[in-house]
Amino acid sequence: MATSPLPALDNSDPRLLLAVENRVKNIFVTQSEDTRIKKAENVNYIPVVTETSSKVLEAGVNTLQKTLVLKKQAELDEVDKQLALKRQEFKSCAEALAQRRSELEIKQQQTKERAMKFEKFVAENEAKRHRALRKYEAAREQNISKKKEKEDLTQQLKHLRARHQVLKERMAKYKIYEDYLMKTLDYLPSTYHDNGSESLVMPIIRRHETLSITHQELLQRLGRLEEEVEQGQRQLRTMKHGHSIKKLMANKELSELQSELETLKEKNKQAEVNLLLEQGLSREKVEEVGSLLMAINNLAEQCYLPAYGPLENMDTLTMMDMVKEYILDKADTERRARRLMESGSALTSRTALTDKRDRGSMKNIGSKTQIKSSSKASRKSEMTS
Template identity: 30%
Template sequence: MACGPSGIRKMDAKCKVVNKFLQTEKQVNRGPEQSWTQGFACDLYLKECEQKKHRALEKYRREQKNNAAKRQEIVQLKKKIQKLKFRQEELQKKIGKYKRFEEFLQKIFDALPSTEYGYLAYGEDSLIKTLIKRHRTLVTEKERLLRKLSVQQYSLQETLHEFRVLQEEYNTAQYMVMAKVSELQSKYNELQTKNTDLMQFINTKEDLLTKRCQELSRMLLAVSGLAEQCYMRHYGALQEMTLWSKLSMIQEFILEKMQIKEETMSLIKAGKSSITLLKEQLPKQKYSGRVLLHADRSPEEEMV
């Protein structure tokens, strides 16, 4: 029985034909019992057809899965065959490469004696003796080189161990140096800040000193000007006088002027009091004329 899509289509066509035939037969035969029997038989046939169809579909699906698995297996086998071909080619190349060594060894084997001690019959200059000596020399050299290699390996391990120790020490020292550099950098920044503050303070002080120097210069000029105005001969030449002498001279001059002013004021007060007494003694008629006369005069003139 066909289990593919064509078989399923054929079964569907048969079912359709049977259904059509049963419908035609129902129309021809109108008997109730016969119609029920034919309908029951038709239902059984249809159920059987559905079951066959279901089984065919299941079988078709299983075959599809098996075919897909086989195709994957075929692809994998082809890949393995391709790899084996590449491997075969490589081995053939190696066989061709070592073919000459095989021929050389075969020639040596043919030249060797058939017995174990047969080579003793050959002389010292024979090829066999030369090969044996060369072999022994090479074996000895190989052992020496192996011993040297083991010593070198041990030395290399010790060197690597020392290198690791030095690497760790270097990393530790580098870390410490970086920490020290960071600390010094922070200190440098602090000192830089302090230096900036000190420079600002010094500049401020220099400005104040400059202002004070200017004020002192102005004061010295003022003292020199006052000394010229208050010059007194008994102090000597003005150019040769010191600052203290100039100040003393100015002080003396001011005190003298104040004393003169006080004496003058006392004389003025005494003159005013005498004038007042004189006014009281003179008659009123004469006093009015004299008062007008003396009103235009200053107190100093009156004192004179």
């Protein structure tokens, strides 16, 4: 039930000041002036009290209950004022702390947003870098293939030029034979020209022409086969090169994934450490918990009860319950033994008290008989006297 506070008292209130006046002493008119002066010398005048009421109340001894109530009321008002000041200070401190907490939360949110933006920026840059690397690898592969084709074409051009030079030299070598045959034809008679188609030379010439044509076709076919073989070799080389590039890219991605895995592991370890720090756990506490578990296991081994089953399958709470039950059982046994011992000691003390009482009653009876006999003897002596 809430009590209503008493009204506050102000020390400057004139009603609380104790006004004491120097009253005039009662003097009879019939007294002479000399006696008045002589008696005035031994008069103790009442001094004027100029102190405050609270000091007067503190210094007073034979004060009334109401005055004591006023004194306590003044002290209570002072305590209320101090309490109000402390509440105001606490309220201002709480408001300042709340404001600081809100500011810290805002700053934390801003840092989180900045971290998220930075992570997004890093991810975008990483994606751009991967795309640029892929484009660079593709362009490099294309440049390498173009260079290979250029080298092959230059090699073919050199080969064709060398062949052309060889054929040109061969034509220059056989030019004299052609000129000689043309001159011999010019010197032959016309009748020989008319019957030349029927002669034996024409089948040889035709045979040579067919052989040269088949030779050209075979050379062309061989060139085509060589080109196909070279194309297949180029394709094989490009496939091997692409396979090696893909292997390198796969190894690179694997190394990047491994590095990401290591960073994630580090982040997880840091997060676990931060979590342990936030929860107030430290290495000393962990060691203390370990020692506590070892102590519990030792107590469980010492206080083992077969009703709880095998000790290896018990958890910590079950072990503690078992130890508690064991201790309670031992304490109950000890209390029973003490009760039995106390009951035995009480019986022995009772018997001793009864023996003492019996002995005291016998002594009292003896003393009473002695007193009676002495009183009778004194009476007899008095009668005889």
